[in-house]
Each structure stands twice: as structure tokens, then as C-alpha cells.
Amino acid sequence: MSKRVVITGMGCVTPLGLDLPSTWKRMVKGASGIKPIAGFDTTDFQVKIAGEIPEFDAAAIFGAKAARRLDPFIQLGMYAAREAWKDSGLTVSESNADRIGVIAGSGVGGIGSLGEGFHTLFTKGPSRISPFLVVQFLIDLLPGQISMDLGLRGVNFSVVSACATSGHSIGEAAEIIKRGDADAMLAGGGEGGVVPLGIAAFQAMRALSTRNDEPEKASRPFDAGRDGFVMSNAGGMVVLESLEHAQARGATIHAELVGYGATADAYHVSAPSEEGEGAARAMKLALKKAGVSPRDVDYVNAHATSTPLGDRSETAAIKAVFGPSAYDVAVSSTKSMTGHLLGAAGVVEAIVCIKAIQDGIIPPTINLEHPDPACDLDYVPNVARHRRVEVTVSNSFGFGGHNSALVLAAFRG
Numbered sequence: 001m002s003k004r005v006v007i008t009g010m011g012c013v014t015p016l017g018l019d020l021p022s023t024w025k026r027m028v029k030g031a032s033g034i035k036p037i038a039g040f041d042t043t044d045f046q047v048k049i050a051g052e053i054p055e056f057d058a059a060a061i062f063g064a065k066a067a068r069r070l071d072p073f074i075q076l077g078m079y080a081a082r083e084a085w086k087d088s089g090l091t092v093s094e095s096n097a098d099r100i101g102v103i104a105g106s107g108v109g110g111i112g113s114l115g116e117g118f119h120t121l122f123t124k125g126p127s128r129i130s131p132f133l134v135v136q137f138l139i140d141l142l143p144g145q146i147s148m149d150l151g152l153r154g155v156n157f158s159v160v161s162a163c164a165t166s167g168h169s170i171g172e173a174a175e176i177i178k179r180g181d182a183d184a185m186l187a188g189g190g191e192g193g194v195v196p197l198g199i200a201a202f203q204a205m206r207a208l209s210t211r212n213d214e215p216e217k218a219s220r221p222f223d224a225g226r227d228g229f230v231m232s233n234a235g236g237m238v239v240l241e242s243l244e245h246a247q248a249r250g251a252t253i254h255a256e257l258v259g260y261g262a263t264a265d266a267y268h269v270s271a272p273s274e275e276g277e278g279a280a281r282a283m284k285l286a287l288k289k290a291g292v293s294p295r296d297v298d299y300v301n302a303h304a305t306s307t308p309l310g311d312r313s314e315t316a317a318i319k320a321v322f323g324p325s326a327y328d329v330a331v332s333s334t335k336s337m338t339g340h341l342l343g344a345a346g347v348v349e350a351i352v353c354i355k356a357i358q359d360g361i362i363p364p365t366i367n368l369e370h371p372d373p374a375c376d377l378d379y380v381p382n383v384a385r386h387r388r389v390e391v392t393v394s395n396s397f398g399f400g401g402h403n404s405a406l407v408l409a410a411f412r413g
Contacts, residue, residue, distance in 0.1 A: 003178060004242070004243040004256060005174040005177050005178060005240050005241070005242060005243070005256070005257045006240070006241055006242075006243050006246050006251075006253045006254075006255070006256050006257070006411060007238050007239065007240060007253070007254045007255045007256070007257060007354060007408070008087075008088045008089070008090070008184075008239050008240075008241050008246050008251045008252060008253055008254060009084040009085060009086075009087040009088025009089075009090070009186075009237075009238060009239030009254075010083075010084055010087055010237075010238050010239075010254060010351045010354065011079075011080040011081065011082065011083025011084035011085070011086070011087060011235075011236070011237050011238075012080050012083070012234065012235065012236040012237070012344075012347070012348050012351055013053060013056060013076055013079055013080055013083075013234060013235045013236075014033065014051070014053070014232070014234045014236075014338050014341065014348060015033025015034065015035075015051030015052060015053055015232050015233070015234070015338055015339060016031060016033040016337060016338055018053070018055055018056060019083060020083065020087075020351065020355075023338075023348075024352075024355050024359075026337070027334060027337055027338075027352070027363045027384075028359075028361055028363060028384045029384075030337065030363075030364050030366045030382060030383060030384065031337060032215075032216035032217075032219070032336075032337050032366065032367075033051045033232070033337060033338055033339065034049055034050065034051050034215045034216055034218055034219060034230050034232075034339050035049065035050075035051075035052065035215050035216075036048055036049055036212070036215055037049060037050050037052065037194065037199070038052060038054060039052055039054075039194060039195070040195065040196050042199075045196075045199060045200065045203065046203055046210055047199055047202075047203045047208045047209070047210055047212070047231075048212040049209070049211070049212055049215040049218055049230060050194040050199065050230060050231050050232060050233075050339065051194070051230060051231070051232025051233060051234075051338060051339035051341075052194050052232075052233060053076070053233050053234070056075070056076070056079075058070065058072070058075045061075070061079060062075065062078075069132045069135070069136065070136070070145065071109070071110035071112060071113045071136040071137060071192060072112060072190075072192025072195075072233060073106045073108075073109055073110060073139075073142065073190040073191050073192040073193070073233075073235075073343075074110070074136075074141060074142050074145050074190060074192075075190075075192070075235075076190045076191065076192060076233060076234060076235030076344070077104055077106070077142045077146065077188065077189060077190025077235040077236075077237065077344070078142070078145055078146055078149055078190070078235070079235055080188060080190065080235035080236050080237040080344075081102075081104070081146045081149070081150065081186055081188070081235075081237040082149070082150075083237070084186060084188070084237040084238055084239050085150055085186065085237075085239065087239070088184075088239040088241075088251065089249075089251060089252070090184060090239065090249075090251075092150060092151045092152060096183070097151055097152060097153040097154070098153045098154055099154055099182055099183040099184070100152045100153075100154045100182060100183065100184045100185065100186075101147075101152060101154030101155035101156050101173075101176065101181075101182045101184075101185050101186070102143040102146045102147050102152055102154075102155075102156050102185065102186045102187070103143060103155070103156075103157060103158070103159060103169045103172055103173045103176070103185060103186075103187045104142045104143040104146060104158065104159075104166070104169055104186070104187065104188050104189055104190065104237065105139055105142065105143075105158040105159040105160050105161075105165040105166065105168075105169055105189050105343055106139045106142060106158075106160070106165060106189055106190055106191055106342070106343040106344075107160075107162050107163055107165055107189075107191055107193065107342035107343035107398070108191070108193040108198055108342060108343070109137055109138065109139040109160075110136045110137030110138070110139075110141075110192075111137070111192075111193055111195060111197050111198045111201075112192055112193070112195035112197070112198070113133060113136035113137045114133075114136075114137040114197070115195060115196060115197035115198075117129055117130070117133045117137075139158045139160055140157065140158040142158065142189075142190050143156050143157060143158055143186075144156065146186060146237075150186075152186070154181075154182045154185070155176050155181055155182055155185070159172060160343075161398045161400065161402040161404070162342070162343070162398030162399040162400055162402060163303070163305075163340065163342050163343065163345055163346075163396060163397060163398040163399065164346060164396040164397055164398035164402040164403060164404040165189050165342075165343035165344075165346065165396075165398065166187070166188050166189030166236060166343055166344055166345065166346035166347035166348075166350075166396070167345075167346030167347070167350070167394065167395075167396030167404030167405070167406055168262060168346070168396075168402070168404045169187040169188060169189060169346070169347065170187045170188070170238060170240070170257065170260075170346065170347060170350055170406060171257075171260035171261075171262060171404060171406060172187075173185035173186075173187035173240050174240055174257050174260060175260070177240060177241070177242050178242075183241060183242055183245040184239060184240065184241040184242075184245060185239070185240045185241075186237055186238070186239055186240075187237065187238055187240060187347065188235070188236045188237035188238060188344065188347035189235070189236060189343040189344040189345075189346065189347055190234070190235040190236075190343070190344055191232070191233055191234055191235070191341055191342045191343045191344040192233050193231060193233065193342060194231055194232065194233050198231065199231060202231060205270070206228070207228055207229060207270075207307065208228045208229060208230065208231060209226075209227050209228040209229065209230050209306065210227060210228070211227060215230075216367075217367050218230050218306075218367075219306045219335055219336045219337070219339050219340075219367065220306050220336060220366075220367035220368065220369070221302070221304035221305065221306045221311050221333035221335060221336050221365055221367075221368070221379070222304060222311050222315070222333070222365060222368055222371060222372055222375040222379050223306075223367060223368050223369060223370055223371065223372065224370045224371065224372045224373075225369070225370055226306040226307065226308060226311065226372075227306075227308075228306065228307055229305040229306050229307055229335070229339070229340040230306070230335075230339035230340060231339060231340060231342070232338055232339030232340055232341050232342075233341075234338065234341040234344040234345075234348055235344055236341070236344045236347035236348040236351060237347060238347060238350065238351065240257065243256075253411045254354050254358065254411075255353075255354040255357055255358075255408050255409060255410060255411055256408070256409050256410075256411045256412075257406060257407070257408055258289075258290035258291070258292065258391075258407050258408070258409045259285075259286035259287055259288070259289040259290025259291075259292065259405075259406070259407030260286055260289060260404075260405070260406055260407070261281070261282040261283060261284065261285030261286030261287075261288075261289065261403075261404070261405040262282060262285070262402075262403065262404050262405075263278050263279075263281045263282040263285065263403045264278060264400075264401045264402060264403065265277070265278035265279075265401030265403065266278075266401060267401055268401065269399060269400060269401075270399045271309055272309060272310055272313035272314070272397065272401075273313070273401065274313070275313065275316045275317070275320065276313040276314055276315075276316045276317025276318075276320065277317070277320075278397075278401060278403045279303075279313065279314055279317035279395065279397055279403050279405075280316075280317040280318075280320040280321050281403070282395075282403035282404060282405040283317065283318075283321045283393060283395065283405045284321055285405070286393065286405040286406060286407045287321070287393070287407060289407075290407040290409070292391055292407055292409070294321055294322040294323065294325055294326075294329075295322075295325045295328075296390075296391050297322070297329050297391050297392065297393055297407075298329065298330065298387070298388070298389045298390055298391055298392065299329070299330045299331075299332075299353065299356055299362050299389050299391075299392045299393075300318060300329055300330070300331045300332075300392070300393045300394075300395065301332065301333075301334060301349045301350075301352055301353050301356075301392065301393070301394045301395065302314055302318075302331050302332065302333045302379075302395055303333075303335075303345075303395040303396055303397045304333035304335060304365075305333075305335055305340050306333075306335065306336070306340075310397070311333075311372065311375055312372065312374045312375060314395065314397070315374065315375045315376070315377060318331065318377060319377075326377060327377060327378065328378070329377075329378070330362050330378055330380050330385060330387070331365075331377050331378060331379050331380070332362060332363055332364055332365045332379055332380040333365045333379070334348075334349060334352050334363050334365075336364075336365050336366045336367050336368070337363070337366055345396060346394065346396035346404060346406075349394050349396070350394045350406055350408060352394075353392035353393075353394045353406075353408045354392075354408055356389045356392060357389045357390065357392060357408065357409070357410050360386055360387060360388055360389060361384050361385070361386055361389075362380050362384060362385045362386075362387060362389065363380070363384050364380045364381065364382050364383050364384050364385070365379040365380055365381055365382070366382055367382075368381040368382060389410075390409060390410045391407065391408075391409045391410075392407070392408050392409070393405060393406070393407055393408075394406045394408060
């Protein structure tokens, strides 16, 4: 049984682009996908900015009738799954369908559909609730719909760990392959939380940036002027395979997943543990499983969401893991450009790590104009950096104290 798991397919849709090539192109240029919210009236909202994807035409992709029955988080996740599946070159048949599965999740699931359902209930009564409401808001319907869309009959369930969701999804999918329960897995997440209830809820807990007059500068990880994260919609998926399976079919291997660590802070429902202790343990565990020394890591894609506590905590965690070499490793937060993709963040950022390996480009942390003295690492400020990248770490942390770290490396047969 193989102990090696490789990535053979990637797909995403983000505020920066409708596919991976366009997202990556804009990211390398340091572009921002944050704009004033156009999807609903923000007159009564304190927060008026987000990362939307207005060009995404679900009716054209799925058909008007089907699109109406799919919440945006499912639409975006399914679309990314189709893109990753196409990129992988895999085909499904009666002989292999039982050996290919899906693990995918979301941070807030069908919160938009649920909000509309509440409105209907209180204004028109229970008899007017849509019979499709339940299958719109349940998070497990994302992998369920993907399995039906592609005909995949293997292991299928959801991971729900807030903003660590798709990081955990990838790590757990790899574990399923390693124990021999699947030959290939789709893993990732979808998020469509930029809706009135979603924005209002995070606004109420004072988690979001209110830099409404400068939306493109609102997400500013590690900057002294950061004031909260910017909420965004997105979908992202990767195809993982056992090395033997990928090689047997002559697949193009993008990278290898060599390490996965998952921990809990056991500290607070929303604040990170002091000095990033839980995050540090996740990174240490992932590196230990990978057999990689911190000195060998070229790039860390930080979870850094542009919150005062979170960015400092992660900086402390990186220092705890990397020691003196913390100042030598390149660290960047691509949330400065995409905003916070919540349950889709981990997979999109894992894809970013793979693209950094493939293209030898480390994307920047934009809007880093006045560094926080407590955040003093090399955050690749404002301009992408061209350099050889062999080993990367992708961090994802979620409310509830959930921590995930992935180590992705260049494939060396």
C-alpha cells in the first residue's frame, strides 16, 4: 500500500478570477478582488465591502432550473470540482467509481438560502417554505452533489471546521488513500457567505474590516492598520491520488502532499491561543510526518486574515516552529488579495502553494504599508518574488480552535 499521495488536479473560482489561471495571474500581479458589495443593499450595514464573484453565471453553467436549487456554496464548489476533475484527466467507469470519493465542506454552508427561508417563514408562513430548502443549506450536500455530478461512489462526507475546513478535507482525503480505502479523492470546499445574514453575523462580532472607502486596501495582513477580515465567496478543489494509481495511468503530477497536521487550541471559541501554541503544534506535526526540517521550507502561505490577534498569533507560531530560520522563510498571506474565503480558504491556498512550486513565484502580501512591530518576518510585501520553491506549508485555522497545516512539495519520483 502506498504511503505517498500526489495532487493531479486543481480547480478554483475566486474574487480574482473564474478559474485557476486567471486567479493566479491576478494574484502574481498583486491585484485585489475586494469591492463594494453589489449583491444586496448595504444601506443599513456597517460593513459594505466583500469579495464577490459577479461574473459567475450559475444558470449558464448548471441550467436555470438546477441553479435555483443549488445554494451558491454548492454552485461554486461543484464548479471547482469540475475544473479539478478536468485538469486531472481522470475518467470514471463502472470499474473504478467505487474507488473514487469526495470530501468537501463549507464554513457557513447555505446561509443565504437559510436566511431567505427564515424571511419566508416569518412573512408568508410555513406553507410557503421551499421543499428544496433542506438540500440547499446542508453542508454535506456539497460532496453529495459532486458525487452525483461526476458519478463518484467512493467515500463521501463533509468536514466542517470553520476556516480550517478545506485544509482538513485535503488532509483527511489523503489519509483515506493511505489506508487503502480509495485510489483517488476530490477534496476542497465552497463558500457563498456574502449574503445579508452572513455579513450581519460577522459584523455583529466585530470580526470584519470597515474600511469601506478603500475596499482594495481593506485586507491588510500583518499591517499595523488592519481592522478585521474581508469576507469572500469562492470554491476550490483538488484531486488526490495514490502515487501508484497516478503513475499507472500516466497522470501529470502537480505536487506531492507529504505532511498533514491537525490540532485544537482548546482555548477560546474565536480567539487564537496565546503565542499560537495550537497552530505551532499543527505545523510541527505536519513537518514531522513529512520528514522535513523547518530549514528546508521555502514558503509558508499564512492563514493570516488581517485581524489584530490572529496575525500576531500566527507570527509567534511560525517563530516557535522555525526558530532562527523563521526570518529566512518567505511568508505571505494571499487573503490580502482574495479576502477570507472561509471554508474554501485552505484548498485555494494549498493550490497557491502548488503554483508557487510549479512557477517559482511567491505571491505577495499586498497592502503591507506599515508593518506591525510584533509581525516582523519576511511577508513578501506588495510585490511577488521569483525564486525556486521546493517545499511549502499551508496553514488554515478556524473558529473553535481548529488548526490544520499541510506540507506540499515538488514531486520527485
